[in-house]
Amino acid sequence: MRMKPLAASIALALTVAPAAFADRDHGHHHGGHHHGHQQGPEMFRHVATFDVTRNRVMHDGEEIVSEVAEIVDATPDGNTLVYTDAASGLIGFVDITDPADPQPDGGILVGGEPTSVAVHGRYALASVNTSTVDEVTCTDPGDDGVFGTGDDESEDIGFITQWTGKLVVIDVTTRSIVREIELGGQPDSIAVSPDGRYAAIVIESERNEDVGDGLIPQGRETVDLDPTPDCDLVSQGDPEPGRLVILDLKGKPGKWSTRDVQLAGLAGMYAAQDPEPEFVDINGANMATITLQENNHIAVVNLRTGKVVKHFSAGEVDLMNVDTEEEDLINLDSDITKRREPDAITWIGDSLMATANEGDYEDENGEEGGSRGFTVFNKAGKVVFESYEAFEHLIVSIGQYNEGRSENKGVEPEGIEYARFGKDKLLFVGSERSNVVGVYEMNGAKPELLQVLPTGIGPEGLRAVPQRKLFVASTETDVFDAGIPTMINIFQRGHWPSNYPQIASADDANGLPIPWVALSDLVGDPDDAHTLYAVSDSFLAKGFVYTVDVSAKPALITDRLEVQSDDALDLEGVAVGPDGNFWLGSEGNAGSVDNLVLKVDRSSGAVLEKIELPADLVDRRRSNGIEGVAVTGEAGSEMVYVVIQRAWPNEGDTDKVNTKIGRYDVAAGTWSFVHYPLEAEGDGDWIGLSGITAMPNGRFWVIERDKGWGPSTPPNAELKAIFEVDLASAEFRPYVQPLPGEEADLVTLDKTLIRNLVSDIAANSIWTAEKLEGFAVSADERLYAVTDNDGVDDSPGETVFLDLGDLATFGSD
Template identity: 45%
Template sequence: MRTPTRLTRTVLSTALSLALLPLASQAAPLRAADYFERVATFPVFRNLGADEDATRQTVAEITAVSRDGRTLIYTDSPGERIGLVDIRDPRSPQPAGFIQLEGEPTSVAVHRHYALVAVNTSLAFTQPDGVLAVFDIRNPAQPKRVATLPMGGQPDSIAISPRGRYAAVAIENERDEDLNDGLIPQLPAGFLRIVDLKGQPSRWRTRDVDLTGLAEVAPGDPEPEYVSINDQDVAAVTLQENNHIVLVDLRRGRVMRHFSAGQVDLQGVDIEENDRIEPVGVLAGKRREPDSIAWVGPLLATANEGDYEDAEGAQGGSRSFTLFDYNGHVWHEAGASLEHAFIRAGHYPESRSENKGIEPEGIAAARFRKHSLLFVGSERGNAVAVYDVARPWAPVMHQLLPTGLGPEGILPIPSRNLLVVSSEEDSAEDGYRSTLSIYQYGAKTAPYPEIRSTDRDLISWGALSGLVADRNQSDRLYAVPDSYYKASRIFSVDTSQTPALIDRQIELRKAGTSVDYDLEGIAQASNGDFWLASEGNGKARPNLLIHANARGEVLDEFALPAEVAAQQTSNGFEGVAVVGEGASTRVYVAFQREWKNDPAGRVRIGVFNPGTGEWGFIHYPLDAAAEGGWVGLSELTSIGNGQFLVIERDNQQGTAAQIKRLYRIDLNGLQPAAEGQRFPLASKRLERDLLPDLKSTGGWVLDKVEGAAVDKQGRLFVVTDNDGVEDASGETRFMRLGTVKR
């Protein structure tokens, strides 16, 4: 394609600006009641039959919706079938069964009352094959197969033109990543197959568009990845590994334009996997390598995931999204801004820093109540960013939506003011399942995040494991992260705002050097000093009580006596509380689970006298765990007069979660006993069942309810640990739960 001159580019850009003016004038500015709120999460294993093992792998990857907006249709690749979900009541989605296929479904779309499913039936990478299976879904309870169209290769993405004239299928013929280090070309070459949707499905005809010879990278092996069609019947196709975009006139069946997706220089990104989030790196000349693509008026938005490493080891993927015009000129480049937003929301996956960071993968655009919106999904950050594109050349982030693990499909349903996101990661063994998240448009405020870091500084955070209120300041809490990150810190949290704002961090230092504790609890002494609990692992890392001043300087470390430490099995210190002053100071610490010489169902609360170094213990009675799980303590909070709040939780999540409870205990009159003696037994009273609170936002019930604090006004705050977004969704609940009677 001939490169346009500067004058030509100027003329084209001016023309496009004029074309966009009507679009911008029609798009209303977002205001109150313009937010999405999650109303339900459907784990797709619920669709499994009664005769199927509920732990078998089953996923939702790409999702479509019936014409009436009442039935979701999703691809289940490992099951070689498509699943159906009844969303007549979006707050209570119901399983509606499966349709078995002859191979792996890769994509699904709906045309009128037909579901079109792209099915990969390839025998080998060198023998790609597939079909387009067409089902009549007028009766969703009994879908009827009405046509099977050969695709002549391995299909991937499928799209239907807005006017219903054409379907376009990206025939990828994907490469074998184990062959020749995954380098392309690897023939046979992919292409675009057009389906003319005229008459009955059995009479639909297909045409092919050759995509070879266009890209600079492996021009003989285009591997088309994703396709999107505008209202002019122009299909935009991404050639991800080739870092190229092609526009195809579907009516004529020919390539109109094509251009390189180009490269981008990134400033302020984390490029080292060192157990710290340090967004200070630079990536120069990073190929965008877009995965999905969507039309935003006359512009094209791409999610620049990256999927290819060349012979020199250079990887693509710019961790961003880009808006192009149809001549390939960049109108907006998100750069590192999207990743920074994920850092501020606690959704940055540090374990992917040396690879592709948050990996934007899915992208979609739609108009809700005259508002033009762009949705960008992060496969590794497990969230979808919603952008206001009233001015599509200058998108503004509007909100962030938490999802399940590995969000892949993004499905706007404007006719019902719904958005559906399918997350494909599924592992019953590890406790997380593939889900469909359903969001309703029209909330007055953004429900998420409930806690984030300030816009002023790029403060990275995650894995919050302990919480305490400032003794003197209103609206001020302190939180600590666990050992997922190195360089232990104390976060200062402003609760006068919604979401709560992490506006400062205090790095713990010992003799001037950063320290790496497994912090699980934090308490504040009357003089402003901090007491922190670091959990041991029964091996090289001991359980420690740490005394630090308000500047984060470690003043003392206190370990357990040797005869006590010898009783440890695995889980150790959790929550910590401090009462009294001077010689009457006592530090209380909760042990998570039973140790060797503890009776079953009874866990320790340690009482430490800093003046004498003596330890005593009290037993706490745990609730019974469900089969295959365990129950333990995760927080201890003083509320005065010898009374404490404890968080008691099981290690289950999602539909398996049962015990997430806040209990009140009164330790007055109990004399802690030394190791080897009989410990007194505390009594407990249920203060609050936290399970309804965890379910209230329509999400997957989180496992680790870790921190609790009661401030000067008696207000109760509870926070969850997001496990650093590794084998976890990354969602953090920061719950404001009314007042507690002291």
């Protein structure tokens, strides 16, 4: 059975774009919608984000800041989250008694790098890696050396690895370590059985990617480099094959005992002597399912007997219409076959299991695994459902496809979780590289998409908390200097519509989602109240204008127009001229890329006119140039307005106070300018302009924003504001380069604050976005705004698309 996402004619109860799937049979696609329950399903909504750096641990008088949240679990009452922080060597706690207001609840150091955690009653069981890896440099003396055959003396690097690990048992109530159990190798995933009788710990003793090109099998390899003194190099991968440790949880922790299950030697594995187990989950029958990722294999162990009762290859997947080239365009034009190589695995009841097919291994032929989707197997190892490219296409349609991963493993599903919420059986699939979680309702063996949830960067841990009607995702990646920490995103389920995505794309004529990212401006169609136009910036190698239908919920991109230009375009502004053609603003840089204003044919994308800024001003340019464009007047005598994002240095302006708004007189072919006074910088880093909109009353509204993200990790999001200026009566003057030490002879505008949209963006996002880039008024005077998601490059990647209501009622918050 083959599936793909459909266009976004979705039942209102779902309020999510391309949500259904179609079968592929003999190369043909057949569509069908999932209509949900009669009264509409309950949906998840984001209610809070916890900044992990808020957590602190005191140790020997020193305050240790929590840095990362990787794997997360919850206490039985669902009021406390427990997470691993390998970077700080601790297990952290978060109080979610009020899920909308999570509070730091401290942590405990565990004497190593925690790799996973699972809660058993009052105890948190943390698998902790205590291994050491030492590099050794050995000199090859030349002709009689072991390495190479040349005459020259050379050096080689080897590794002496001691794989060790332990299980740390923590009393969550007292926040004390009550027992440590040596595991004899590097542990990874841990799971506790539903009945509380067993825990299962994967001992991976993972391969060293710097040994033998990272190929498996790896084992002890002694390289004798004598006569170099004292240089017997042990280049060691696994000291012994990976295995499963069963922990019998009978009685108190002091009485718990362990048993080993060997996983080496299973027939059909790529390297049977080096199994590389990765992830484990346990069902109600006390069967543990384990992924052996590099071997593309799955094993099932009976925890009562400690026997492997089933094992099978995870197989491979034929993918159609995926992007496999990193050319700064999202082109869904490649067909590939990939090994699944699952990372996480989850039982669905006692008879089905689902895998997140991340991929992690490059074989001796240079072929990487990872099939970009997820799979449902029955307990016999037969595939009963395959997502194929549907998961990736879904992510393309919501603007969160990470083009920078196209030549690797695409959206890279890593985490997967299953839970029952009342009668509803839900499957959660996380994309590590696109920062989303797909939520599916299981209809027998077939998942049907309910919604998509945005996350921070690199969702690693997924945990359903059905007793509280919650779902949480922990993310392992930060861009701390920009104001994006690692975080735990909290979602609550209820009878309300989903609030994500807020904008998505329909399918094109070939039945594929229209690709889009990084929306950088917005304008209303002057004649059609339901139509807006958007542009994307230089994240894509070509410039595009997108048609947006705002009568749909979410707003729907129904078409895109490629701008036919050989110039390097960074489209940051769009307006509709009196003749219906587009006027576009393209931001330049401090070097060879020019700031341009383009008039573009709305049907063909052909450039009808190209306008540059005055040479004297260009001589002073910096990277923060044209950011928005607006047009007034009749055809042939238009006035084209642009905003310059920040003051350009050495041009005579008061750099931290003023930037410019430019006006181009089409009939006269001349530029003139005014100064725009910027707000003083706060905790949000620099401040600049990001857009300009011509309003029905003849005034202009501009976007003035800072560079901050979120509320708690500086630089903070403090200013994402709309200001009004009167340009019709302003005195515009030609720009004349001032003498050294003097200011440009330009008039400074007055401005009026209309509204700061920080709270609006915060209420509709998991982490307040930096780039409020587009603002539009529709033909019926309704207001819209959009944020730029930076193409999911060092950003969470969600696009916030705001319907701000009627102009008549819009104002200060």
